[in-house]
Amino acid sequence: MDNNKNPLNSPASAENLRRLAINGILDAAALKRGLKIINYTPNREKWERFLNVLLLILGAGFTVSGIFFFFAFNWASMHRFFKLGLLEVAMLVAVGLAFWRGLEKLSGKIALATASLIVGSLLAVYGQIYQTGADSFQLFLGWALLITCWVFIGRFTPLWFTWIVLFNLSLVFYWTQIVGDIDSKLYVWLFLLNGGAILFWEISHSRGVDWLKSRWPARLLSLPAFGALVVPTIILILDFTWQRNRDPWLFLILILFIVSSALVLYVYSQKTLDLFMLTVCSFSIIVTLNTWIVNSLQDLDELLLLILSGLLIGQVALVVTWFRRVSKAWEARRI
Amino acid sequence: MKAELTILDTLDTLATEGFNLPDDYKNIISDLNIDKDDASSPWYVRFFVGLCAWIAAILLVAFLFAADVLQTEQSAAFIGILFCAIAIGINRWKPRNDFMGQLGLALSLAGQILFFIGLYDFFREDVILPALGLILLEVILLWVYKSGLHRVISTLVILGAILAIFFDLEIMEAVHILVFALGAGLVTLHTEEYRFLIAGLEDLILPVSYGVAIFLMGLLILPLVADFDLRWWITALVLLPVLLFLVSRIVADLSLDLRRGAVPWLFAGCVVLLVPAIRMPGIIGALIVLLLAFWRNNRILLGLSGVFFVFYLGAYYYSLEWTLLVKSFALAGTGAIMLLLRLILLKFTRGVGS
Numbered sequence: 061m062d063n064n065k066n067p068l069n070s071p072a073s074a075e076n077l078r079r080l081a082i083n084g085i086l087d088a089a090a091l092k093r094g095l096k097i098i099n100y101t102p103n104r105e106k107w108e109r110f111l112n113v114l115l116l117i118l119g120a121g122f123t124v125s126g127i128f129f130f131f132a133f134n135w136a137s138m139h140r141f142f143k144l145g146l147l148e149v150a151m152l153v154a155v156g157l158a159f160w161r162g163l164e165k166l167s168g169k170i171a172l173a174t175a176s177l178i179v180g181s182l183l184a185v186y187g188q189i190y191q192t193g194a195d196s197f198q199l200f201l202g203w204a205l206l207i208t209c210w211v212f213i214g215r216f217t218p219l220w221f222t223w224i225v226l227f228n229l230s231l232v233f234y235w236t237q238i239v240g241d242i243d244s245k246l247y248v249w250l251f252l253l254n255g256g257a258i259l260f261w262e263i264s265h266s267r268g269v270d271w272l273k274s275r276w277p278a279r280l281l282s283l284p285a286f287g288a289l290v291v292p293t294i295i296l297i298l299d300f301t302w303q304r305n306r307d308p309w310l311f312l313i314l315i316l317f318i319v320s321s322a323l324v325l326y327v328y329s330q331k332t333l334d335l336f337m338l339t340v341c342s343f344s345i346i347v348t349l350n351t352w353i354v355n356s357l358q359d360l361d362e363l364l365l366l367i368l369s370g371l372l373i374g375q376v377a378l379v380v381t382w383f384r385r386v387s388k389a390w391e392a393r394r395i
Numbered sequence: 396m397k398a399e400l401t402i403l404d405t406l407d408t409l410a411t412e413g414f415n416l417p418d419d420y421k422n423i424i425s426d427l428n429i430d431k432d433d434a435s436s437p438w439y440v441r442f443f444v445g446l447c448a449w450i451a452a453i454l455l456v457a458f459l460f461a462a463d464v465l466q467t468e469q470s471a472a473f474i475g476i477l478f479c480a481i482a483i484g485i486n487r488w489k490p491r492n493d494f495m496g497q498l499g500l501a502l503s504l505a506g507q508i509l510f511f512i513g514l515y516d517f518f519r520e521d522v523i524l525p526a527l528g529l530i531l532l533e534v535i536l537l538w539v540y541k542s543g544l545h546r547v548i549s550t551l552v553i554l555g556a557i558l559a560i561f562f563d564l565e566i567m568e569a570v571h572i573l574v575f576a577l578g579a580g581l582v583t584l585h586t587e588e589y590r591f592l593i594a595g596l597e598d599l600i601l602p603v604s605y606g607v608a609i610f611l612m613g614l615l616i617l618p619l620v621a622d623f624d625l626r627w628w629i630t631a632l633v634l635l636p637v638l639l640f641l642v643s644r645i646v647a648d649l650s651l652d653l654r655r656g657a658v659p660w661l662f663a664g665c666v667v668l669l670v671p672a673i674r675m676p677g678i679i680g681a682l683i684v685l686l687l688a689f690w691r692n693n694r695i696l697l698g699l700s701g702v703f704f705v706f707y708l709g710a711y712y713y714s715l716e717w718t719l720l721v722k723s724f725a726l727a728g729t730g731a732i733m734l735l736l737r738l739i740l741l742k743f744t745r746g747v748g749s
Contacts, residue, residue, distance in 0.1 A: 067402060067424050068401065068402050068403040068406075068421060068424050069401050069402070069403060070401060070402050071399050071400070071401060071402075072399075072400040072401055072402045072404065072405040074692070076402055077402075077405070078592060078597075080402070080406075080424070081589065081592055081593050082592065082593065082595065082597075083423070084417070084593075085406075085416065085417060085420050085423060085424065086409075086414075086416070087414075087415060087593065088589040088590045088592075088593055089414065090409050090414040090415065090416065091589045091592070091593075092589055093409060093412065093414060094405050094406075094409055095692075097400070097405055097408055097409070098400055098405060100692055101690065101691065101692050102689060102690065102692065103649070104649050104651075107645075107649065107689075108740070108744045110689055111737075111740055112737060112740060112741065112744075115733045115734070115736055115737035115740065116734070116737055118708075118730070118733045119730045119731070119732075119733035119734035119736075119737060120730065120734070121705075121730070122708075122726050122727065122729045122730030122733060123726075123727050123730030123731065123734070124730075125709075125712070125726045125727075125730070126723045126724065126725075126726035126727025126728070126729075126730055127723070127727065128723075129712075129719050129720075129722045129723035129726055130719070130720065130723035130724075130727070132719050132723075133718065133719035133720040133723060335436075335437055335439070335440055336437070336439050339439050339440055339443050342443075343443055346447070361461075362457075362458055362461035362462045363458075363462075365454045365455070365457050365458035365461060366454075366455065366458040366462075368454050369451045369452075369454035369455040369458065369501065370451075372447055372450060372451040372454070372501075373447075373448075373451050373494070373497045373498050373501050374494065374497075375447075376443070376444055376447040376448070376451075376497050377493040377494035377495075377496070377497040377498070378493075378494075379443075380436070380440070380444060380493040380496075380497070381493040381494070383436070383440060384493065
């Protein structure tokens with residue numbers, strides 16, 4: 061037998077050890093120990109690290125929430141300078157901790173993230189004291205701009221993600237408070253913001269930027285990015301003539317949706333494999349396609365329900381079959 | 396860079412450590428095909444498939460009613476069972492075909508809905524008998540319908556039906572027993588995970604444990620709802636022994652002395668958790684799931700419990716009828732205690748670990 065194909069030389073993955081147990085080679089105790097030997101289940105060091113990180117994140121999170129709640133209370137008898145001073149001291153302490161611990165360590169990164177969050181509280185308290193009349197979008201935009209340097213110095217994915225969320229909030233509040241009506245331009249901006257962030261993330265990731273290794277931030281951003289395309293496309297489908305006269309931007313969104321979907325399906329199946337991105341994209345296409353079908357076949361009444369049910373089953377089966385093929389092709393490439 | 400361990404390396408280590416392996420294990424393994432032949436999909440693909448199957452099932456049921464295909468309650472229940480039977484047939488006949496899998500799932504879900512509607516109408520809007528009927532159907536499906544996603548759904552439906560019976564009988568306090576049973580059951584399912592695997596029950600047990608975990612966390616959201624004003628401290632009290640048992644198993648697994656180092660602090664920390672948990676027992680429930688997930692390296696449970704834990708803690712403070720000032724002190728105080736606990740942990744781990 062070819063030595064490379066001998067199962068004994070296969071990697072000792074958890075899945076392989078489980079198969080050995082199912083085939084009666086390992087008993088429960090040996091399987092348990094085997095999983096520990098291959099570092100699948102946590103040893104003592106891993107437990108210590110887990111508890112360390114858990115307590116650090118929860119501790120910092122609670123402390124910052126406490127600070128937010130404290131200033132939201134708007135203690136009238138507290139002098140304004142004291143309030144601002146207290147926040148600035150807290151921010152300086154957090155920054156000091158970040159530099160003391162070093163930005164390579166998780167504790168340093170969390171301290172810098174804490175300082176970034178306190179900036180928001182500081183802006184809110186400033187607006188509260190001096191009644192600046194600033195709108196919410198100015199608060200979020202100012203907050204995002206002020207922490208920009210820290211975001212890039214910190215090289216901490218959750219802080220980068222929070223920064224993008226702040227820009228999203230700025231946009232939404234600008235449209236609801238200043239423009240006064242949510243129109244298709246907002247969706248275009250939201251798509252450009254989140255799509256641009258995904259693009260930046262992918263480029264940095266492909267260049268090996270260490271702190272953007274996790275795929276989850278880009279995956280999460282794909283939800284608002286596709287949401288910003290699907291909602292106006294459905295509006296376009298359901299109220300075609302009315303919207304066409306009033307809002308030609310919807311056609312731009314439709315084109316953006318088609319182009320982005322094609323791009324996502326190609327890139328995440330051919331250039332790199334990301335089933336999450338493919339799932340979000342496929343779901344978006346299914347939703348819009350079926351909306352169009354419902355709108356076009358309204359005259360069929362109850363029969364439409366049956367057709368739609370069958371179509372949905374077929375569409376999902378098609379998508380899952382394709383996912384399976386793509387995954388297998390990638391597995392073959394790896395071997 | 397550390398070389399990846401092979402199966403042979405691992406088995407040699409196990410043999411050296413004195414574990415029982417068959418004498419001719421090298422020959423047995425050489426004849427085995429351990430290539431992955433059925434890669435399971437990631438959770439988000441399964442979620443997408445499940446969501447679409449539900450929508451397809453609802454559309455199908457809506458069609459049957461809109462087209463007046465179902466004239467009587469008996470016909471609804473009969474067609475429901477028929478759909479489930481067809482779904483089981485499809486599942487057994489073409490278990491690896493994606494289209495058939497999706498069709499079977501949608502048919503089964505539609506069948507379950509129709510069966511319940513039929514029974515509910517037949518028993519003149521009584522809850523208990525249709526719920527018992529549904530439990531029976533789900534138990535059968537759980538056993539014979541071989542799909543992880545379907546088994547998660549069946550588990551959730553069974554537990555939902557049990558809860559509905561409690562509510563209908565107005566024995567709300569039975570929720571405490573249910574929570575204890577779910578917590579203890581979850582710990583048992585994962586503690587004995589490897590035994591179930593060897594017995595060939597993993598495909599059944601793992602989805603059931605996901606269903607139990609999801610339902611447990613869902614149930615523990617009830618204390619956040621003002622309408623469910625139960626004595627939630629009882630739930631906290633019944634969950635505490637489950638947590639302590641789990642911690643003791645983990646400590647034993649790590650071969651740590653119960654009376655030395657950070658271990659007594661860990662147990663003390665669990666007992667102290669009772670203070671906030673008396674009002675919000677979900678804290679203990681979430682911690683149980685979180686510890687189990689990390690212990691067994693189960694990423695799905697880890698993600699679920701992590702999100703639930705943060706949500707629950709946030710909701711806990713939000714729900715307190717305190718002023719923002721008092722809440723701010725409580726939050727900052729909790730944060731300070733956690734950071735202090737971390738310092739204690741670091742002190743012990745540095746001392747012992749190195």
